[in-house]
Amino acid sequence: MPLKTRSMKFISKLILAMGLILPMFASAQDTTDVAQNTEPVFTKRQKVDGIIATVGDYLILDSDIDKAYLEIKSQGADVSGITRCQLLGKLMEDKLYAHQATQDSIVVADSQVREKMNKQLDYMVEQLGSMDKVVEYFHKDNEEDFRSEMSEILKTNMLVEQERDKIIDEVQITPEEVRTFFNKIPTSELPTFGAEMEVSQIVVEPKVNEAEKQKVINKLKDIKKEVQDGASFFGKAVLYTDDKASSSTGGYYKINRKTQFVKEFKEVAFSLGEGEISEPFETEFGYHIIMVEKIRGQEVELRHILMVPKVSDADMKEAKDKAILIKKRIDDGEVSFTDAARTMSDDKETRANGGILINPKTQDTRFELTKMDPALYRDLVNLKDKEVSVPILETEPSGKKKYKLLTVTNRYDEHTADYAKDYTKIKALALKEKQLLAIGKWFDTKIKDTYIKINGEYRDCEFTNNWLKK
Template identity: 25%
Template sequence: MNTCARTARGGRTTPGCSSRSSARRPSARSSTRCAPRRGPTTNRCRPSRRAPSRSPRGAARCADVIALLRLRGLGLLAWAAAFAAAAPVGAQRTARLPVDRVVAVVGIRPILASQLEERLVFKQSQGLQLPTDSAGREAVKREVLRQMVDEELLVQQAERDTAIKVTDQEVQDAVERSVQEVRSHYPSEQEFQNQVRLGFGTVETWRRLLAENQRRQILQQRLLEGLQQKGKLKPIAPSDAQMREYWEANKGQLPKRPAVVSFRQIVITPQPDSAARARALQLADSLLAELRRGADFASVARRFSSDSVSAAQGGELGWFRRGQMVKGFEEAAFSLRPGELSPVVETAFGFHIIQVERVQPAEIQARQILIAPVISVAQVERARHSADSVHHALAAGAAFDALARRYADENEAKLAETVPIAQLPAPYQHLLAADSATGLKPVLQLETGPRPKFAVVEITKRLPEGDLAFDDVKDRIRANLSQDLAVQHYLDLVRRQTYVDIRF
């Protein structure tokens, strides 16, 4: 499997591995992906990281604001379904609406009682259980209203920041993705249309609501990202009591712990010889010259690029931000203006020609042509021999760190902590299925094809499936709460500078 990618969170490219203590979750796809993204030792470069749900107490308000940023069209349609189920269709259209009232004012914008009720219905569609007593219901409403106020505070701050731009095109692109995602959950177009009309009257009305929701999400995301980049949103370490409170509030919602494994490894990658590198560079230089004379980038990428995934798309890499690509590629890409071609850029994956297509605050859309040097059979055998030598040395008691410094691929992490076995790439799963003991394992070939990699793996811990304990998730709780508290601190500062009137 090709490790041309690196994780979107800055870890190293190994099966859910990290050079720090947090483990990454790899994909097991088999297509060759050579865009220089940071990712696991798999062939695809966009691993997801799933965090436990945020606590409804302590840092809850900012946690729910962050959660709101993730809402998509499916959530709105779920709200519509819940709303529609509350009354017959005819009643919805003929019943007289009560006179609305203002329940809060943020700046010069009101929040209406009807908006609060809609948010409550939505939260119920997402699993919120309203208390049966009136005092409990009122407390929930007040908490939801506070969340809506915090969301509005972030939106207004983003709108005041002249550096934050949200274009109509990106909003419509996000709406279209949401519509298609929701549509995929229905067996027919007619059933989909019926559900939308039941909740919103027309598809156009639903799209307008989606567009406004997406615009607000993007504004909040960019505000928080900008604050983080400027160092104005620094994590605040939670206390042990806060972490325990979070655990008690959420432990009943957590799934069982999957079977997990911890290990360390040294991954050895065959390197091209000097002749192969020179040929690849010469080809990259000639292609760059052709592009500068007006050749079509997409056609050249499809014909010559070694990245089979992006090549099929004319070299398209999509949108990415700083920290998602290897350093040399990232520096070159973020220095370009739209339409500009980079010089030939060398990374561990080969030689890249980059063209930026669009630029937004903190992210760019780009495409590439990758020319990877050919790896000879002799170089593959040399890497295999090195892996065998490392294995023998570790078995004889040699220091792991010293061997890693000498032999390990710098794009590969050396440590994986509590990685779910089911999410590991196939070679690791096969190894663990055949051998349940800890300790040093036989040399593992990670990929077949012209550029295999070899891993010397030592299993340090293995746990079967079971209930999660506090110690299993305390690092994730600490990370979640640290971010929550940072956002809460920022919201407290904004609240002091903004007129906020709660009338509920």
């Protein structure tokens, strides 16, 4: 059951305020449900588009509010209670973040924007069927205009995220502050936390046979030779790479030593000179070759090709048989699930802690049933306590397959918040309140120091922030 606050309005507002970030393009799961309805909510509003507000170096058009409505509606949310004034206030907040990010010399690299845009475009095309349909869905005349506008929006959003993160990352909270936050909540308004469970897993990945590995290595060596003989690395990457995120850009990335790439990839990248092509090398994702195009100080511009060895039916059967054997040993009491996970699981992230899954949304070990990933819930719903599932085949977005054994280690019924039992959740709420106060102070200061102008009827809006500097 979702988090309830009964009449606890300040926590509800707190959660909403920290989470209301409006991306201007739908994500993969969003587009499936909205392809049949593409009109803005306020279709009766017929007026010439114009500048309705200015925040620093940024302009906000009347049509930007219509786009925001479309985005909210596309995600299945109820827009009936949202006013244009509220959306303008949110858009102005984003523009102030972006403006101040520029003042603070925060830089978003074009390569970062390109990478994020390509991933989103891949999802959109997958959901809507073609790039032409994506362009049509967003009411653009052509793909070039669509990419250009999307690039600007993504860059602004990334500036917003970095500036906002800069503010809240500096906010820390002490145990005493958490206790004070909890104690000030009236007993009748204590939040209710929904039913939860803790889950552990054992992962068995199929082992690719050596012949298939060698086949991929030989292919990459052939590609390297062809490029050295004059072929285009760009073209080869478009044709052969298994890295969907970079396939449309010919395997292009710009990285530095802090970029979140696996260690092996960065070691090879920074060992090469300009124009040099690596030998095939292995990472957890498969086999790569890298060609360095430019070295600019601490940054390297490169192209790479990833090829993932194919897993045979025999390899898959061997992995499933291993998972069945592990389950039998646990069921027979020969080994505990925890010890089996530590010694037999192929998942590095959960192996060390006995297979316990971490909730990616909360960084806690508990999963609220109504907010759990539907696929995970489906696999767990019929399991009894301590029962081990049959081997479950899972296919990752990359196409990689593996078998999982799951078990429910703990269950928690729906209950009113308890300081000791729910400390992690209460701490998160207390921290959000403190972050929200810090953001409020930041807005008060920056609004005073920034050129802001609101035009026409929007000057009559009642804003949360003092945009009119009254």
